[in-house]
Amino acid sequence: AQKVTQAQTEISVVEKEDVTLDCVYETRDTTYYLFWYKQPPSGELVFLIRRNSFDEQNEISGRYSWNFQKSTSSFNFTITASQVVDSAVYFCALSDYGNKLVFGAGTILRVKS
Amino acid sequence: EAQVTQNPRYLITVTGKKLTVTCSQNMNHEYMSWYRQDPGLGLRQIYYSMNVEVTDKGDVPEGYKVSRKEKRNFPLILESPSPNQTSLYFCASSSAEGLAGDSEQFFGPGTRLTVL
Numbered sequence: 134a135q136k137v138t139q140a141q142t143e144i145s146v147v148e149k150e151d152v153t154l155d156c157v158y159e160t161r162d163t164t165y166y167l168f169w170y171k172q173p174p175s176g177e178l179v180f181l182i183r184r185n186s187f188d189e190q191n192e193i194s195g196r197y198s199w200n201f202q203k204s205t206s207s208f209n210f211t212i213t214a215s216q217v218v219d220s221a222v223y224f225c226a227l228s229d230y231g232n233k234l235v236f237g238a239g240t241i242l243r244v245k246s
Numbered sequence: 247e248a249q250v251t252q253n254p255r256y257l258i259t260v261t262g263k264k265l266t267v268t269c270s271q272n273m274n275h276e277y278m279s280w281y282r283q284d285p286g287l288g289l290r291q292i293y294y295s296m297n298v299e300v301t302d303k304g305d306v307p308e309g310y311k312v313s314r315k316e317k318r319n320f321p322l323i324l325e326s327p328s329p330n331q332t333s334l335y336f337c338a339s340s341s342a343e344g345l346a347g348d349s350e351q352f353f354g355p356g357t358r359l360t361v362l
Contacts, residue, residue, distance in 0.1 A: 142286075168351075178336065178353040224288060232277045232340050233304065234351060236288035 135160045137227050139237035146215050147245050154210040154240045156225030162186075165229040167201065167208040172222040172239070184208065215244045248273045252337050252354035259327060260362050267322045267357050269337030276341065277349070278320040282306065283334040283356075292335075295320055327361040334358050 136159040146152045158167065169181040182192060184201055192199045196213045212219055222241050226234045250271045259265055271278065279294035281304075291304030295314040309331055311323040320339075324331060335357045340349040 137288075139288075176334065176356050176358070178356075180350065180353075183350065226289075232349060232351065233279065233291050233294065234281075234289070234338075236281075236290070238286050238288045 135165075135227050135229060135235040137225050137235055137237035139223075139225055139240050141240045142238070143241040143243070145243045145245065148216060149214050151211060151213050152215050152242065152244075154212075154223050154225075154242065156208045156210065156237060158206050158208065158225070158227045160227060160229050162229040165227060168224075168226040168228070168234065169199065169208075169210050170224045170226065172224065174221070178224075181210075212242075215242075217244050217246050220244045248352065250337055250339050250352050250354035252335075252357050254357060255355060256358050258360045258362065261328055262326050265324050265327060265359075267324075267335060267337075267359070269320045269322065269354060270318050271320075271337075271339040271352065272318065273339060273341075273352065274317065275339040275352070276317070278314070278337065278339045279304065280310070280312065280320070280322050281336045281338065282331075283336065289336065292322070327359075329361050332359060332361045 138157045165186045167184045171179040189201050198211045200209045220243050222239045224239045225237045228234050253268045276297045280292040281289040283289045290306045292310050293304050293312040295301045298317050301312050301314055337354040338351045340351045
């Protein structure tokens with residue numbers, strides 16, 4: 134069965150610090166997709182990234198970067214030079230056969246000015 | 247604009263009073279699903295539908311019903327709501343084409359339900 138673990142329940146940082154959110158997943162399939170979503174205080178889910186299991190290249194988008202390592206079944210998310218607007222709940226999710234998403238419990242990120 | 251809409255956005259109700267949360271998408275997507283979000287549990291799938299008249303249970307279907315009479319609509323029905331169904335609900339849709347998980351999931355804005 135698929136499973137996603139986000140061991141960090143809550144992280145607090147001071148603005149401009151770098152922060153890494155951890156995500157570990159379990160699946161028996163060789164073809165799968167990994168996602169990160171952001172949920173700001175307003176409540177909507179904001180799609181950040183989708184990565185398939187055959188592409189282990191790291192991804193960078195502005196201050197955001199993702200490190201995918203199949204050897205450790207991890208898909209970690211780093212925010213560089215964090216800002217107050219980054220404060221949100223961040224979800225990692227997995228999708229293998231079918232369109233169902235299996236979500237982790239989420240990590241609450243608080244960025245203080 | 248491609249979107250998934252949900253109504254109502256907020257609802258406070260009492261135990262046992264039947265309610266329906268509507269979900270509609272304008273992208274001609276085959277796949278639609280409902281999730282509930284609870285603290286410490288993330289989002290869990292309630293029901294999903296691969297196409298019109300085809301629905302199936304997700305991970306937490308107890309106490310919920312769905313229907314898919316039209317491709318664009320996928321209402322979530324609580325016949326007799328209970329306090330443990332107090333949650334934040336999301337509807338999602340995606341194209342069924344492509345490899346598993348390849349299609350982007352579009353989420354609605356969420357419905358915050360409180361059952362007293």
